[in-house]
Amino acid sequence: MDTQPVSLLNLNGSVITEKFNAAMRKVLDNIADPTVKADAVRKIKIEIRIKPDEDRSNAQTEIDCDPVLPKPRPSKSFIYLSLDEDGVKATVSTAHQLSLRDELENRKQGGSNAG
Numbered sequence: 001m002d003t004q005p006v007s008l009l010n011l012n013g014s015v016i017t018e019k020f021n022a023a024m025r026k027v028l029d030n031i032a033d034p035t036v037k038a039d040a041v042r043k044i045k046i047e048i049r050i051k052p053d054e055d056r057s058n059a060q061t062e063i064d065c066d067p068v069l070p071k072p073r074p075s076k077s078f079i080y081l082s083l084d085e086d087g088v089k090a091t092v093s094t095a096h097q098l099s100l101r102d103e104l105e106n107r108k109q110g111g112s113n114a115g
Contacts, residue, residue, distance in 0.1 A: 011048070012063050019065035020044065026067040033072060040070035083107060 008016055027042045045066050052059040079090045083103045 012061055016046065016063055016065060019063065020046070023065050023067040026069065030067070030069045035072035035075075036070055037073065042070065043068040 004010060023044045027044060030036055030042060031038075045064075045068055047064045047066075049062040049064075050059050051061075077092075079092060081088055081090055083089070
């Protein structure tokens with residue numbers, strides 16, 4: 001029987017190379033993503049678990065290789081709040097914007113609805 005010492009390159013049929021390449025692709029895609037902070041740190045975490053049998057003659061191995069990536073920046077925008085006959089409403093744009101506080105005050109004083 002030809003035996004070979006275990007190494008990172010031959011463990012689990014060299015699967016670590018494939019897993020590393022896939023994780024690196026995700027890291028590179030994340031670096032190229034303009035919604036992610038450019039100088040944020042990216043990591044590739046390699047984990048190897050070894051679980052011996054009860055008689056210690058064999059051990060099961062598992063390999064994970066996962067990227068640890070920064071999240072994209074949240075998309076920010078504004079919604080506009082105003083009053084109408086049904087109460088407070090939200091819109092994505094407006095030609096004329098009074099503050100909700102001004103609209104509430106205007107309504108208390110019996111003024112017209114500007115929204």
